[in-house]
Amino acid sequence: MELGLSLGEAPKPFGFLEKPRDQVVNHSNKKGAGFCMALSIGPSSISGGENDQNQADHERQAQKQQQRGDDDDGDDADVENDQSASTAPPVQLDLLPRTPVPRTHGFPWISSENGSLEAGGLDVSRVPTVVVVPPTATEDGDEGATVLSSSPNSNSGGSSFQMDICLYNYKNSGGGNSYKRDHSEGEAERASSRASDDDDANGSTRKKLRLSKEQSAFLEESFKEHNTLNPKQKLALAKQLNLRPRQVEVWFQNRRARTKLKQTEVDCEYLKRCCETLTEENRRLHKELQELRALKTSNPFYMQLPxxxxxxxxxxxxxxxxxxxPVPTTTTTTTxxxxxxxxxxxxxxxxxxxxxxxxxxxxxxxxxxxxxxxxxx
DNA sequence: TATCGTGGAGGTTTTACGTCA
DNA sequence: CATGACGTAAAACCTCCACGA
Known part of the structure; x- marks a missing residue:
């Protein structure tokens, strides 16, 4: 296990916003077996476009509308509507390999020099597995997830690279639209939102979305490039992953918190070892001092040493x-x-x-x- | 200078999931 | 094998604060 810590380094700005979405490129600079964690702590040089603020405003407005239960506009609402459209029984279309290979996925914003379409280690055009899980596979409907994944061959028609679309239904929700984020500006709104969830006719309660492995890997790669997102990047990521921008934002917040926690643990371990080493050093010096004192008393001609x-x-x-x-001595000492x-x-x-x-x-x-x-x- | 919007940090709550008796 | 208790990870949320317009 290798833990790479990069402190104060200004990461590279996102490049994926400038790249066509169908550029699934080689990610060859991130090869390597084993777990390698890169921690980047420091100011981020996020390259924000001029439209960032507008998009941010748009996003925030959409979020506020969403918070009010008004999902009729905005990208968020589009995503939400897409998710809510899955009222059919859960069907899982899994085009990805059975074994998770998160680091071998190609990511559209990581461009190679020639902009080729091959993903590092995994040619996305050769992902043959198609698994259709019948609705009966989700026994209690709890994990009624609809995982949609685009066929790699479907990219031909101008279709973009797509991650798995993981739409989770919630228990007793009868669809994917029962999830309502219950954070609102005011406590009253919050309370009413909670009440609306609790008082749902289906008796549904808000269920936490579990991101798919592919989505997590996607976000992880994004985080390695940048540990913060500007609104434009957030929107792009959300669209790529078919998540709400708020979800991407929350994921990055939590990811930063986890990174910091890990860094704290590393620092704590460092200080712990430092303390142990200094204690040992102190013990050794005390012992040495005692020996020198004994030597001085036993040998009257012993020249006093500094x-x-x-x-x-x-x-x-x-x-x-x-x-x-020094004066040579025959006593056994650690000096x-x-x-x-x-x-x-x-x-x-x-x-x-x-x-x-x-x-x-x-x-x-x-x-x-x-x-x-x-x-x- | 005061105000407001925005985003990040830190902490907490809630939920899903794995383990074990 | 089924089940419940328990612990943990993670998603979501809340509050506070800094910063820029």
Whole structure:
């Protein structure tokens, strides 16, 4: 498992908005087996068009209308109407492979140089599986999902790349239109919306939409490109996935929260190891101090040594304890081989131990230095 | 400068789903 | 095998705040 952390990096702007939707292109720069998580924390350089605000306003207006239960306009409403149109018994048309291959899907906004149509690792023109799940497959109607997926060959007629259209019916809803987002501007509206859900004649309750694997993978790839969306990108994604823009927005919010949570966990682990290492270092220094004190009392001719200092080689950033003008001793001690006296604490970069670097090197800096030549310069 | 719209962050609630006894 | 309790992940929601017009 590899965890890649990118802090403060300005991601590339979305390119998919400028690309034709039928460009399912190679995603060859993201190959690699295993799980690789890319965390990008920092300001996003979102390229927003001039129409962003208009579309944002349009979207927000549509959302407000939707919140009022008025789905007669806007892209959202179109999507909603499309979903609500599935009043037929659940039918699943699955054109995707049985084994999930999320990372091998091609994505329209990720363009290769020649703009070819082959997806990385998975040629979308060769997705042969067609599975039709009869309505009886959904036993209790709970997971009455209608998964529609376009045949790759259907792209010929100017049809765009399409992800699976996953329309979830809800329990006892009798269709896909029972889902009503119950967030409204006012508490009264919220309450009334909830009441309208609860008091539904079918006794339906709001059910949470579970995104399909394909939709999640699609969003995940989008998130890797950009962890924030402008309204235009949001709308495009929503259309691609046949989701409401609000759903895309919420997904990105939650995804950012999860990313941050993971980062917090990583930071916590880092600090934990840091603490452990420093504790061990402290223990070792205490022990060393006790030994030196014992040596001093046992040997009256023992020359008093200055305090052991930590120095770091400027060239290789290795840290070593330095005891100037040492006196050879026969006692067994963890004190490293004495080094030369020319170490100047002011010239060394001390403190700030990288947690993954060995922090103590009992080597003689002049004799066994691995970077002797470069260190001399 | 005040106001408003917008979007993100942080936290919470709700729901779906897997596991296990 | 069926079932309920339980935990977890994720979708959805709410509130607050910063920022720009």
């Amino acid at each position: 305090a052991t200092t930590l120095t770091m080689c400027p060239s290789c950033e290795r840290v070593a304890t330095t005891t100037p003008n 490293p081989t004495p080094t030369t006296s020319n170490s100047n604490i002011n010239d060394s970069k001390v403190v700030g131990f990288p947690i993954n670097k060995p922090r103590f090197y009992p080597f003689s800096h002049t004799q066994n230095h691995p970077h002797k030549s470069s260190a001399a310069s």
